[in-house]
Amino acid sequence: MSDTPPPPTGNHGQLRSDCRLRFSPLHRLQWEDAQQKYVILYPEGMVELNPSAAEILKLCDGRSLDALVAALEAQFNASELKNDVTEFLEVALANGWIRQHDD
Amino acid sequence: MTKPRWLLAELTYRCPLQCPYCSNPLDYVAHSNELTTDEWKRVFSEARAMGAVQLGLSGGEPLIRPDLPELVQHARNLGYYSNLISSGYGLDEPKIVALKSAGLDHIQISIQSPEKTLNDFLAGTESFEHKKAVAHLIKRHGYPMVLCVVIHRQNIHQMREILDMAVELGADYLELANCQYYGWALLNRDQLLPTQAQFIEAEAIAQEYKTRMAGKMKIYYVVPDYYEDRPKACMNGWGTTFLTIAPDGQALPCHEARVLPGLNCPNVRDYSIQTIWEDSPAFNRFRGDAWMPEPCQSCPEKHKDFGGCRCQAYLMTGDMYATDPVCGLSADRAKIDAAIAAANKDHTAATSRPLVFRHSRNSKIFVEKSQSPH
Numbered sequence: 001m002s003d004t005p006p007p008p009t010g011n012h013g014q015l016r017s018d019c020r021l022r023f024s025p026l027h028r029l030q031w032e033d034a035q036q037k038y039v040i041l042y043p044e045g046m047v048e049l050n051p052s053a054a055e056i057l058k059l060c061d062g063r064s065l066d067a068l069v070a071a072l073e074a075q076f077n078a079s080e081l082k083n084d085v086t087e088f089l090e091v092a093l094a095n096g097w098i099r100q101h102d103d
Numbered sequence: 104m105t106k107p108r109w110l111l112a113e114l115t116y117r118c119p120l121q122c123p124y125c126s127n128p129l130d131y132v133a134h135s136n137e138l139t140t141d142e143w144k145r146v147f148s149e150a151r152a153m154g155a156v157q158l159g160l161s162g163g164e165p166l167i168r169p170d171l172p173e174l175v176q177h178a179r180n181l182g183y184y185s186n187l188i189s190s191g192y193g194l195d196e197p198k199i200v201a202l203k204s205a206g207l208d209h210i211q212i213s214i215q216s217p218e219k220t221l222n223d224f225l226a227g228t229e230s231f232e233h234k235k236a237v238a239h240l241i242k243r244h245g246y247p248m249v250l251c252v253v254i255h256r257q258n259i260h261q262m263r264e265i266l267d268m269a270v271e272l273g274a275d276y277l278e279l280a281n282c283q284y285y286g287w288a289l290l291n292r293d294q295l296l297p298t299q300a301q302f303i304e305a306e307a308i309a310q311e312y313k314t315r316m317a318g319k320m321k322i323y324y325v326v327p328d329y330y331e332d333r334p335k336a337c338m339n340g341w342g343t344t345f346l347t348i349a350p351d352g353q354a355l356p357c358h359e360a361r362v363l364p365g366l367n368c369p370n371v372r373d374y375s376i377q378t379i380w381e382d383s384p385a386f387n388r389f390r391g392d393a394w395m396p397e398p399c400q401s402c403p404e405k406h407k408d409f410g411g412c413r414c415q416a417y418l419m420t421g422d423m424y425a426t427d428p429v430c431g432l433s434a435d436r437a438k439i440d441a442a443i444a445a446a447n448k449d450h451t452a453a454t455s456r457p458l459v460f461r462h463s464r465n466s467k468i469f470v471e472k473s474q475s476p477h
């Protein structure tokens with residue numbers, strides 16, 4: 001299987017603060033008019049998201065956990081979001097919706 | 104009334120393979136008047152406007168349709184997540200690339216067995232090495248790769264090898280689909296239904312890999328309902344979620360619904376998707392629970408399994424309203440037990456009937472049978 005690219009680091013397991021977070025290329029995040037919701041689409045399945053989960057996932061564009069929390073806090077004019085965000089991102093990681101990259 | 108979320112487009116009944124467990128209708132050759140490209144596009148657009156978001160492109164073998172990339176492109180423009188459900192036979196790198204650039208989201212291929220001889224025997228065609236090569240290509244081009252293996256008595260003893268093959272091919276998802284007994288599979292049930300002991304052993308192996316591969320490969324295990332005490336929640340409820348369009352444009356609440364007599368499924372050539380979904384007698388026939396007889400009507404579980412599968416009820420009891428005979432509370436459960444006993448009784452090569460393969464010569468025999476008076 002030398003022709004397949006190596007798997008990204010930490011596709012599952014612990015969320016690390018020194019990694020870049022990216023939304024998984026094997027899933028699609030999309031706004032659904034019919035449901036008035038963001039959804040995650042993957043082979044033969046769909047997860048409906050609440051608005052805050054969707055905002056977090058939209059920011060998984062290669063930035064680090066701290067940068068993501070800072071952006072969210074600025075966007076919603078809030079503070080102390082880190083615990084909630086971390087908790088959700090761990091779920092997202094375990095479900096394969098996001099990936100952690102070392103580079 | 105809920106809206107359709109899933110559109111299953113059976114683009115064609117044509118297929119180069121001949122799987123003896125195929126769920127296509129026995130008389131599929133009689134339904135060869137396929138929808139045109141424009142008709143399919145209209146179906147996709149109308150269903151999407153109602154809220155459908157998952158699109159299954161299946162068949163038969165959908166790759167046989169030369170307009171597949173055009174249909175995929177249309178689906179992508181509409182915002183569908185499109186799933187190509189293929190045997191893998193006939194896929195090559197140029198097609199994989201063309202479909203990717205048209206916007207296809209994922210490809211599912213099916214392998215009959217991890218062992219070449221059995222795979223090629225069940226498929227009725229030499230296809231094993233080609234399918235494995237295709238699996239690698241699917242990965243290389245960045246698609247999520249879903250491997251589907253239909254499980255039955257001819258291959259259930261290979262469960263460990265099946266799982267090892269999926270690992271080796273780098274499948275992101277593995278669907279271990281215990282055979283469901285409709286269409287050609289029902290015809291071949293005596294040769295396909297495993298014993299309970301075989302199921303228990305196979306399930307334990309699948310469970311072991313599920314734990315081991317967590318986070319790397321998702322394993323879906325479709326349970327064999329004959330050995331359950333409760334029926335499956337068929338189609339998540341009739342006319343709630345799924346819309347199947349057959350190659351000839353028949354709109355079906357479930358892809359087996361053609362077998363139900365007098366259901367008169369509407370055709371997309373005659374009606375809009377919205378009219379079909381909301382107003383057709385066929386889609387309303389088993390909506391909700393008013394149609395349910397006892398024991399379902401007064402059963403606390405009726406909103407969990409919806410009384411089970413209408414097609415299985417009809418095929419096993421002759422009454423499409425009956426409680427799914429898989430249910431332990433059904434008066435017809437003995438029919439399932441008898442089928443299990445018959446399949447387990449005697450299947451030595453000398454006495455058992457050979458498998459009936461799914462191909463047009465055999466299908467024509469069923470067309471003739473259904474047309475001649477009994």
Ligand code: SF4
Nearest residue numbers: 118120122125163190
């Ligand atoms: S089950 Fe086999 S024969 Fe039937 S459509 Fe699929 S690949 Fe073709």
Ligand code: SF4
Nearest residue numbers: 399402404405410430
């Ligand atoms: S009696 Fe009907 S509703 Fe109750 S469990 Fe059986 S099939 Fe389901």
